[in-house]
Amino acid sequence: MTQPTDHRHIRTTIARFLDGETSVAEEKELYNFFRLPDIPADLKQYQPMFNWYASLGDSHDEAAPADIAGTENRASASRVRLLELRPWQWMGIAAMLALLLSVGFIFRSPSIPEEYLAYEGSYIIRDGKKITDLRIVVPEIERTQQLVNESLGEIDMSLRTADSAFDDAVLADEDLSDPMVKDLILSTLEY
Template identity: 25%
Template sequence: MELSNIEKLLEKYFEGETTISEEKELKVYFTRETVPAHLERYKDLFQFFSQESTITATKDLKLNTRRKTRYAWVGVAASVALIAGIFLTNQPTKPDKNLGTYEDPEIALQETKKILNMVSQYMNEGKQELVYLKEFENTKNKFIK
């Protein structure tokens, strides 16, 4: 086999793009006694793979599948209980038709002003924190210049 072909196969191997047959070619090539000096470092690697591929299991393993099925039913039961709990606790209630309405327009105006004032206060509190962002932007611009 040509040396350039082996080097291309090595590149493909280390990129994880080789097929099984190409890996077998590399194993056969590197198990030979004579390998070029610059490829000598790969010889031990492929010889190890060749030796390890001949090892077979000497003992049969028995898996306990009975235990798995028992725990599978616990998960199914928990899922059913969770779904039933969600549907039973979230029953729709009748909406109150008078909720948020006022008979007197003056009271409605006062309540609206009160709520808008509260929203304005929260917006202003958030705006105070933006001063730090402006300071950060100025410092960043100094470093950029």
């Protein structure tokens, strides 16, 4: 009667082990159970796994169990298969790598900044030679634009000075004691 109870306990402990909820003592109990020769048929599927876990705790220098060694052999066989590609497959791989490298270099290469795109097609002539390189043309255009803005600022200042002088002269010549005349002149000068 104790056997079925032990098996039920082992089954619940296996379920807890697979959920990652067992203690070290419970795991050792499972390892010891699966070392026994008379394991129920429905639990035999877990025996290689628990024997492998038990062997990890026994010695780190021991060779892996046969099942794990078999998977290593399959992994090395698949690595060898990689080398057995046909020449056209290698050509496809080489073409794909060349395409990826080309795309990488295109996106990596220095491109013209976005602010230069407005100047596309612009050029300057220096010493009789036409220069279309935007890295040279754009700073030259910006310097010229700055000079034009400064000149326009000076012209605007001169016009304001002339305007105020004219306004002062007109106001000085007229008799502004009459409110109607004063309003008429001031409204005419405002624009």
